Each structure stands twice: as C-alpha cells, then as structure tokens.
Amino acid sequence: MNLHTINTGFFKLDGGAMFGVVPKSIWQKSNPADANNMCTWAMRCLLIEDGDRLILIDNGIGDKQDEKFLGYYYLHGDDTLDKSLAAKGFSRDDITDVFLTHLHFDHCGGSIIRQGDGRLRPAFKNAFYWSNAKHWAWAVNPNEREKASFLKENILPMQDSGQLRFIEDKDGIAFHEGINIRFAYGHTDAMMLPQIQYKQKTIVYMADLLPSVGHIPLPYVMAYDMFPLKTLNEKKAFLQEAMDKQYILYLEHDPVNECCTLQQTERGIRLDQTFDLASI
Template sequence: MKLHPIETGNFKLDGGAMFGVVPKTIWQRTNPADANNMIDIAARCLLIEDGEKLILIDTGMGNKQSDKFFNYYYQWGDHTLDNSLKKAGFHRDDITDVFMTHLHFDHCGGSVQWNNNHTAYEPAFKNATFWTNEEHWKWATQPNVREKASFLKENLLPMQESGQLKFIERGESSFIKESELGFGILFVDGHTEKQMLPHINYQGKTLVFTADLIATVGHLPVPYVMGYDTRPLLTLTEKEVFLKNAVDKEYLLFFEHDAHNQMCSLKTTEKGVRLKNTYTFNDYFN
C-alpha cells in the first residue's frame, strides 16, 4: 500500500461559523482571520494505492459551479485535483473507487463534472465506483432546511443515475467497522448523519482521515465544535471518545480542512487531549 495526499484547492470560511460558541479571541490564536473574519481552509483528499485498487477519499469542491457560487468561498492557491493526481503519477480515469466521507459540496463536488458539451452532468471518474452509505444518502437527497445548501443535487444524482453508486453497510457509532475497501470506518453523527471516517493501517501506524469531526488543529479541544454541525452536543461526545482512543492507540490524524497542517500526533494534558506535534505527510513517512 502507498498513500498520497491530494490537494484539490484552498478556500476560506467564516471563522465564527467554524468555531461555533468559542470566542474569536481564543480561536484566532490557532486560526487567524483576515479583515472579513475568514480563515484559511483546505480541501485535502487522500489517495490509497493498494494492489489493483486506487481509492480516492473525498474529491473537494470540483469546478462545475458558477462564479457566483465560488465567490462566496474566496478560493486561493494553485492546487487542483488533476494536478495533484498527476504529481502522484495518476489520472482520474485510473481511479477505481471514490469514497465520500459525506456528501457536503466541499467533500464530493469534484465527483461530478460537466460533459464535453457542457450540457449535462456526468461522473468525473468514469471507471470508479462511488461509495457512501444508505442512511447518509437518504439524509442528503431529502435534506433538512439547515443543510439544504450543502447538499447539491447536481453533486449527487449523476452518481446514482450512472449506476456507479454503491452503499457501504452501516456501522455502529463508536465502533470501527472493517470495509470492503480494506480500511476501517468510524461512523459519526454529530456533524451530519452517518459521516464516515477512514482508519487506515499504514507503515505500522493508524492514520485517521478526520474529515469534519476535527477540521483543523485548532479544533482539537472537545468544546471547539463547528457551527455547521447539526447535533453539536453529540459531536462533543463523539470527539471525546475519539480523542481518547486516538491517544491510547497512538493514531495519526490526517486533516482534510487544515490549510497549514497535514497531520498531527496527540498527547494527554491536564486540559485534555491536545496537540503533540504536526507533520507533513512526506516528512513523517518518507
């Protein structure tokens, strides 16, 4: 097995929304805001090269939305999905499986693209199976008012209509379920229904793709919960259990949304679980 971080692009989000009830005077120490109160956010995916399988975890925002849409998110930097795949030695047609932690637009928008004539949408990975779970699919395709703007039908329905969509069997919360893709999955429900966090055994360590359970290094303290979460009190419990296990089992956390830190290790302190060290993926593993 070989892993490749895939940078699909950076953007900005409101710092207050990203940290919920935590005051700016505190969160800006780790996530400084610009004059518009926006903080740096990444859309970092992960490519798993495992035998005949080439599995991409999440796909970023994609590029099919309107300029008006993207103007809300202040994109910056020069990362793209295709360039990152090329740097790793691959093309999107090589991808055999696309695993989506959940179906918010910044995690799955790159799964669908315009066709050559710009007249219809089509899967962006023509040879891949797209993986979600049935409970989350129902949640996303029949969205609540709070999340409706994050679940875009153009990101979802083309995967189903193509026949390339499959469901992973649901696992119980707080228990890691082994999947047919060769890695474990932790199901969590605080951010959105049945978000899936991959647990990947790699070079003697467990690497956890934290998705939106822990967005950045600044979100490590248990009470630091995003305003986007649908069940913030449940997130508190899920984070507390996860962080205890992460310290006990010496997990490495791989951040999807931290624009300035790819990975970290953890330690227990008098204040709870906190950051031990940050790493780039290549410095740690190569």
Template sequence: MRLYPVEAGNFKLDGGAMFGVVPKSLWNRTNPADSNNMIDIAARCLLIEEGDRLTLIDTGMGDKQSDKFFSYYYQWGDDSIDKSLKKHGFHRDDITDVFMTHLHFDHCGGSIKWNKDRTGYEPAFKNARFWSNKDHWEWATNPNAREKASFLKENILPMQESGQLEFIERTAQNSFQKDSELGFGVLFVDGHTDKQMIPHIDYKGKKLVFMADLLPTVGHIPLPYVMGYDTRPLLTLPEKKKFLETAADENFYLFMEHDAHNEVITLKHTEKGVRLDEIYTFDEIFN
C-alpha cells in the first residue's frame, strides 16, 4: 500500500460560520480571518494505492459551478486534482474507487463534471465506483431546508444514473468498523450531517485517520469549537470527545482535509482536555 495527499484546491469560508458560538477573539488566534472575516480552508484529499486498486477519498468542489457560485468561496492557489494526480504519476482515469465521506459540495463536487457539449453531467472518474452509504444518500437526495444548499443534485444524482454508485453497509455502532471491500475502516458520525464516514487506515505501522468534517482544522480541537454548519451540534460534542480521547490514547495520526496550513497532527491529554501535540507534513511521517 502507498498513500498520497491530493490537493483539490483551496478556498475561504466565513470564520464565524466555521466556529459557531465561539467568539472571534478566540478562534482568530488559530485561524486568522481576512478583512471579509474569511479564513483559509483546504480541500485535501487522499489517494490509496493498493494492488490494482486506486481509491480517492473525497474530491473537493470541482470546477463545473458558475462564476457566481465560486465567488462566494474566494478560491486561492493553483492546486487541482489533475495536477496533484499527475505529480504522483496518475491520471483520473486510473481511479478505481471514489470514497465520499459525505455529499456536501466541497467534498464531492469534483466527482462529477460537465459532459463534452455541456448539456448535462457525467462522472469525472469514468472507471471508478462511487462509494456512499444508503442512509446518507437518502439524507442528501431528500435534504432538509438547512442543508439543501450544500447538497447539489448535479453533484450527486449522476453517480446513480451512471450505474457507478455503491453503498457501504454499516455494521458497527459508535465505533470503527473494518470494511473488507475497500480495505480500510470507517467510523460513522452524525453530528455534522447524517452518517458522515471517517476513514481510518493502517499504514506503515501507524493509524492514519482522514478527519473530513469531524475535525475541520487544528483550531477546532477544543470541544466547544463546533462549526455552525453542523446539523446536530449537541451530538457532535460527544462524538468528538470520544474520538479525540481515543486518538490521544492510541496516538492516531490525523489527516486534516480542511486545514490549509497543517497536513497531519497528533493529540495529547492535558489538564484542559485533549490538545494538539505535534504537527507534521505528510512526507515527514510517511515517506
């Protein structure tokens, strides 16, 4: 097995929305805002090469939305999935599986693209199976009013229409389950959105956990620092507490999808609760 970070592109989000009820005077210390109150956000995906299988975890926003849509998110830098895959010697047609932690547009938008004449949409990874889970799929395709703007039909329905959609079955409650089909474990969490899936991968004697939106940035480590985007913040709290304590106990390496400036971190127990221990680049730990 080999792992590769894949940078799908950076953007900005409103700092207040990212930290909910936490005052700016506190979160601005770790996630400094610009003059528009926007903070730096990454879309850092992960590529798993194992045998003849090449699995991509999440795909970022993609590029098919309108200029008006992208104007809300202040994209910056020149990273893209194609550039990042090429850097590692791959092409999107090599991808055999796309695993989506959840179906919010900044996690799955890159899975679907315009067709050749821009009359409709098609999978951006033509040889891949797209993995979600049935409960989350139902949640996303029949969205509540609060999340509707995050679940865009053009990002989601073409996966099913193409016949490339697959579902992972949930077999463990409130703990990691080993998924034999994809070869890595999955933790289901429901605070951010219903049945978000958090992958964990045994690699080179270490456990790497892809954090998705359970822990968006290093600044979100303290328990009350919960995103305003979370649909069930009072459920996020115990889910996050349990995970952070386990991560500190077992020395998990946390792969930060949305932290634009910190790739991989570890945690430790302190008198104030679980806190940041070390920050690493991916290559420092795994290459």
C-alpha cells in the first residue's frame, strides 16, 4: 500500500464559525484572520494505492459552481485535483473508488463536473462513489441550518450515474484490507473517518472531527457542527484513544500541517509533533 497527499487548493471560512465559542483573541494565535475575519484552510485529500485499487478520499470543492458562489470562499493557491494526481502519475480515469467522508461541498464538490452543454456527470468515470445510507438520506433531505452545505448538483448525479454505493453504518467496518471506517455524528450525521494501517502505524483521516491542530483543545468545536456537544464527546474519546495508541492524524483542513501526533500535558491532550505524510 502507498499513500499520497492530494492537495486541491485553499479556501477561506469565517474564523468565528470555525472556532465556535472560543474568542478570536485566542484562536487567531494559531489561525490568523484577514480583514474580513476569514481564515485560510486547506482541502487536502488522500490517495490510497493498493494493488488494483486506487482510492481517493474526498476531492475538494471542484470548479463547476458559478463565480458568485466561489467568490464567497476565496479559492486560491496553485494546487488542483488534476495537477496533484498528475504529479503522482495518475489521472481521474485511474481512480477506482471515491470515498466521501461526508457530502458537504468542500469535501465532495470535485465528484461531479459540468460539461460544456451544462449537463452534470461524474468526474471519475471508472470509479464507484462511496457514502452510507444514513448520511445520504440526511444530505438529500437537509435541515434548514445545514442545507447550504449540501448542494444537489454535487450529490444527486452520483446516484443517477449508477456509480453510487453505500457502506454499512457500523463502526469499525472494513472498507478494504487495512482500512476500517469510524463513524462520527456530531459534525453531521454519519460522517466517516477512514482508519488506515500503513507501515506498522495507524493513520486516521480526520475530515471535520478535527479540522486542524488549532482544534485539538476540547472546547474548540466548530459552529458549523450540527450537534456540538456530541462532537465534544466524540472528540474527547477519540483524542484519548489516539494519544494512548499513538495514532497519526491526517488533517484535511489544516493550512500548514499534514499530519500530527498527540501528547499529554498539564493542560490536557495537546499537539506533540507535526510532519508530512511522505516522511512516514
């Protein structure tokens, strides 16, 4: 098995929304905001190469939305999905599986492309798209608070194409040899976190349970989370397990750090080391 970092560029989100009840005077030390209170975040995906399978975990925001929509999020940086795949010697047509941690636009927008005639089609024509029935139902019938994150043009064409598949909503279920799935329910219903055995280490793709190293302290929970107290409890249990078992955390949204480990301090569980995936 080989793992490859796939960067798809940066975007911006409101700093207050990203840190919830934590005051700006505190969170801006780790994630400085611009004049509009916006902080920069990565859209860092992961490519798993194993035998005849090429599994892409999440795929960024994509480029099919109109200029007005994209203008809200200040997309920037030189990286794109296609450039990052090409740098590893692959193209979209090589992907066999697109694993979607959840269906918010910044995680699944690259799943679907808009053709010149305006029609929508899967960006990965040879791949199955993996979600789970519980989260799919949540996404296609969204609540008023979360509906702006679930865009039908990102989601429904997966099903229309016949390429959609569901993973059983069962914590610890195997997706592929060496890859088990953890479920989390605080950020959105039935978000999936791949847990990967790699070079005798355990790597967990954190998605939005832990967006960045700046979110490690327990109260640092996003205002975007649907059930923040549930996130708090999930995060508390996971961080203890991750520290005790020396997991490596792969960070999807941290603008600087790809991976980190944890340590116990007088203030609780905190950051230990940061490093790139390639150094493992």
